Amino acid sequence: MNQNEPAGDYIVRAIARQGTIRAFACRTTETCREAVRVHQLSPLASAALGRLMSGVLMLARDLKRAEDSITAIIHCQGPLQGLTVIGEGDATVRGLVSQPVVETRYIRPGKLDVGSAVGAGTLTIIRDLGLKEPYAGKVRLVSGEIAEDLTYYLAVSEQIPTAVSLGVSLDQQGVRLAGGLMVQLMPDAGDEAAAWLEQRVAGFPEISYLLGEGFNPHQILDLLLGDPEIRYLEVTPCAYACHCTRDRMERNLITLGRSELEKMAADPNGIQLECHFCNQHYHFSQAALQNLLQALTANADGD
Numbered sequence: 022m023n024q025n026e027p028a029g030d031y032i033v034r035a036i037a038r039q040g041t042i043r044a045f046a047c048r049t050t051e052t053c054r055e056a057v058r059v060h061q062l063s064p065l066a067s068a069a070l071g072r073l074m075s076g077v078l079m080l081a082r083d084l085k086r087a088e089d090s091i092t093a094i095i096h097c098q099g100p101l102q103g104l105t106v107i108g109e110g111d112a113t114v115r116g117l118v119s120q121p122v123v124e125t126r127y128i129r130p131g132k133l134d135v136g137s138a139v140g141a142g143t144l145t146i147i148r149d150l151g152l153k154e155p156y157a158g159k160v161r162l163v164s165g166e167i168a169e170d171l172t173y174y175l176a177v178s179e180q181i182p183t184a185v186s187l188g189v190s191l192d193q194q195g196v197r198l199a200g201g202l203m204v205q206l207m208p209d210a211g212d213e214a215a216a217w218l219e220q221r222v223a224g225f226p227e228i229s230y231l232l233g234e235g236f237n238p239h240q241i242l243d244l245l246l247g248d249p250e251i252r253y254l255e256v257t258p259c260a261y262a263c264h265c266t267r268d269r270m271e272r273n274l275i276t277l278g279r280s281e282l283e284k285m286a287a288d289p290n291g292i293q294l295e296c297h298f299c300n301q302h303y304h305f306s307q308a309a310l311q312n313l314l315q316a317l318t319a320n321a322d323g324d
């Protein structure tokens with residue numbers, strides 16, 4: 022292992038097959054462990070959120086600026102009820118599960134039934150690139166297994182033929198290993214490249230198996246693409262992190278509107294807000310809320 026292949030969580034981007042294919046692979050073990058710690062996730066919630074976070078982290082490598090973001094929202098009828106993941110241009114990710122504790126079910130021994138825990142529903146992807154309107158696309162879920170759903174989304178909504186594989190393996194201690202890979206055909210790749218990729222992906226071992234065997238993201242791409250000319254581009258460390266601040270919480274309060282704020286400001290104890298992505302608490306005293314109301318009034322007068 023050289024210094025370009027860090028020991029912790031990271032995403033690597035690569036180009037292969039004379040530029041007809043671009044690929045991403047990531048290891049997200051610590052990222053998933055942090056999500057499990059923050060939200061006290063049960064095994065199925067850990068696997069579903071871990072997979073979606075890994076996928077979004079790779080999608081977010083296309084973002085040009087650190088402050089751009091990709092949000093993936095799953096509305097679903099299975100026991101998990103829903104998932105939200107936000108990946109930022111700085112390779113941080115955060116997320117939550119609507120129902121973090123659900124009964125554990127398996128497809129076969131050792132293989133969690135994520136598809137049933139998610140169930141039928143929709144996947145919405147929102148790209149916020151700092152433009153006036155964020156770009157959003159929505160598809161129905163194919164299987165609830167997350168990787169297939171992202172593949173379907175990319176094919177239908179963005180017309181990019183993509184192979185996605187995501188894996189989170191768990192043991193008694195929690196997340197043992199997590200990661201993923203994403204391979205896309207470039208627009209001029211042609212049918213031959215498409216057939217070649219389909220063949221390579223079919224029967225390729227599961228990500229969690231490969232990580233368990235000690236493969237790092239670089240080696241997983243090597244194994245999948247089998248291209249001695251593969252060109253590795255940047256390597257980016259990734260992590261679970263929330264960017265909430267008191268300022269952002271204050272702006273959220275303001276968007277609730279005057280009457281809601283007045284109700285809160287009537288309480289001599291003020292209010293306690295909690296960020297759902299990191300559980301950070303923010304206390305706003307009665308005086309602070311009254312100041313916000315005054316600022317709102319001053320702004321309204323200025324209009």
Ligand SMILES: [Zn+2]
Nearest residue numbers: 263265296299
């Ligand atoms: Zn937060």
